[in-house]
Amino acid sequence: MTVKYTEDHEWVSVEGDTAIVGITSYAAEQLGDVVFVELPEEGRNSNKGDELAVVESVKAASDVYAPVSGIVKEANSELEGAPETVNQDPEGKGWFVKMLITDPTQLDAMMDADAYKAFCADL
Amino acid sequence: MSDHPPLAQTPLHDVHVRLGAKMVGFAGYDMPIQFEGVMAEHKWTREHCGLFDVSHMGPCLLTLPGGPRADADAHFEIAKLIETLVPGDIQGLEPGQARLTVLLNEEGGILDDLIITRPYEGDQQGRLYIVVNGATKEDDWALMKEKLGDLADLERLDNRILVALQGPDAEAVVTERFPEAAYLGFMESRRMVCKGLTCIVSRCGYTGEDGFEILVPASGAGYVVELLDDERVKPIGLGARDSLRLEAGLCLYGHDLDPQKTPVEASLTWLISKSRREAADFPGATKILDQIANGAPIRRVGIQPMDRAPAREGTEIYAGDQKIGEITSGGFGPTVQGPVAMGYVDREFAKTGTELTLMVRGKPRAAKVAKLPFVPHNYKR
Incomplete structure (x- = not known):
């Protein structure tokens, strides 16, 4: 199992062809109190960068x-x-969703835990 | 890329930063949106006492050219002047009484909502203490100067500190420092001195709770820091200020109120005082009085989403296939523990309990028209 991170503060935990996706502690902290999460229906086919979910804080x-x-x-x-x-x-x-990955090469460009930590430290 | 001037700072700016506030630009000022978190701050205010920096707002004094006087006629003179711009009965204010009213354009549209206070002190008659919104203050003051010309002097006080103390513990916190504040009922105001600082203390607010708004000289930041040392008091940011006022059913100018909306449409008909209806002498009186008699085409109502999804400003409201309005304020109510909203609907759908559909990100979600406020007011009558 590998965990990768995006600049949009999502984490992707990969096992075989399946990815579990969520938002990072940094993102959760920035959002504040989450009061609603709108999740996609099963079977939805999403391209990288498509809107996948909506997370609502009080604000x-x-x-x-x-x-x-x-x-x-x-x-x-x-x-x-x-x-x-x-x-x-x-x-x-x-965690938000489990996805069947259709293009595993996209993972290569994502940050590992150390790189993500350094990325957040610079923000 | 920004053409905006740099953000202004209130006299309490350093205090916010020292307390670790998350800061945002609001009404041209660098303001705290939250300290420990919107949910916790909201609940603290409903249960204890929240302190809000509202120094970005527009407090001012409007005074007859000769200065304040000791005779009662002076009040009527200044009140008649401001009544040319607002539909409230200002002449009828008792000494020390405050009233919510609106600035109107010639079509009866709302240019701002504001609180006008008649000074309590006998030697301060012929003067009004007025607090307008921060985002609109420059326009409001330009309008007052344009319409009143040399008939009144306008002194802006927005270089001072304006703080609100709100919540069930506010009375104890404030009266320990300003004993005379115990004499104030809701919407009453007096000049008081504490630690050599001459302040204007008014029993009002924007949360639905009992509380006070206090105008403090700019040199009084240290005094406000002392207030925050009180274990009953915590600093509250703009985030919780918004969720508190929304649960209380109170309007936010620029969102729930704008120049295209009349007070009748905004369900603020109670602001049009009886004496003013009879005189029909305020801007837009023809349209507003017609709407009072025959109904307005749209109405501001409370809207209760039936599931957990918040419906934000701009959400379209449907009845069946027909679009009948839009949400103007919406979010999550921490005390209600669910989503709450306000918006405008066509008049035939304004009745409490009417079933509606909200289109939230393309998905229809059930809602109904709800009675305002969502959380009962706790004003000290």
């Missing part, structure tokens, strides 16, 4: 973009009743 709605191209296999239905999970455990139980 505002923010788009979450597909970090890689793929097909949505499962959305985290736990977030419907407990959106605060995104703040409590953003890189664990607060």
Whole structure:
């Protein structure tokens, strides 16, 4: 299992041809209290950069973009009743979707944990 | 790429930064949007006492050219002048009484909402203490100067500190420092001195809670820091200010109110005082009085989404296939623990309980017209 990160503060945990996608602790902290997450329906085919989900804090709605191209296999239905999970455990139980990756080469350009940490330190 | 002038700072700017606030540009000022977090700040204000820096707003004094006087006629003279711009009964204010009103254009559209106070002090008659919105203050003051000319002197006080203390503990916090504040009921105001600082203390606010707004000299930042040392008081940012006022059903100018909306459309008909309706002597009176008699084509209403998705400003409102309005303020209400919104709908859909559909990012979501406020007001009557 490898975990990669995007400049949009998403994490992608890859195992075989499946990616679990969520937002990073940094993103969750910046958003503040999450009160609603709109997730895609299963089977949706998303290109890298497409709007994948919307996360709403008290203040505002923010788009979450597909970090890689793929097909949505499962959305985290736990977030419907407990959106605060995104703040409590953003890189664990607060995952958004599981995707079937259609272009694994896209992962190569993404940051590893150390690179992402350095990226955030510069912000 | 920005043509905007640099952001101004309130006298409390350094205090916010020292407290670790997240800062944003608002009404031309660098302001705190949050300190520890919108949800926690919102709840603290409803349960204890929140301190808000609202020094970006536009406090001012409007005074007869000879200065304030000690005779009652002086009040009527200055009140008649401002009544040419607003539909509220200003002549009828008692000493120390404050009133919410609106500046109107000739079509009856709302240019701003503002609070006008008649000074309590007998030697300060012929003067009005007026607080307008921060984003509109330059236009408002230009309008007052244009319309009133040499008949009144306008002194802007927006270089001072204006703070709001709001919540159930505000009364104890404020009266320990300003004992006379105990005499104030909702929408009453007096000049008071604390630690050598002459302040204007008014019992009003923008949260639905009991509380005070205090105009403090610019040199009083240290005094405000002392207030924050009180364990009942926490600093609150603009984020929670917005969620608190939305739950309280209070309008935000530029969003829920604008020059295209009349007070009747905005469900603020109560602002048109009886004496002014009879005199029909305020800007846009013909249109506004017609709407009072025959109804306005659209109305501002509370809107309760039926699921968890917040509906933000700009969300389209439908009844069946027909678009009947738009959300003007919407978000999540931490006290309600769910989404809350306000918006304008065609008059036939304005009745409480009417079922609506909100188009949130292309998805239809059920909602209904709700009675305002979403959280009961706790004003000290």
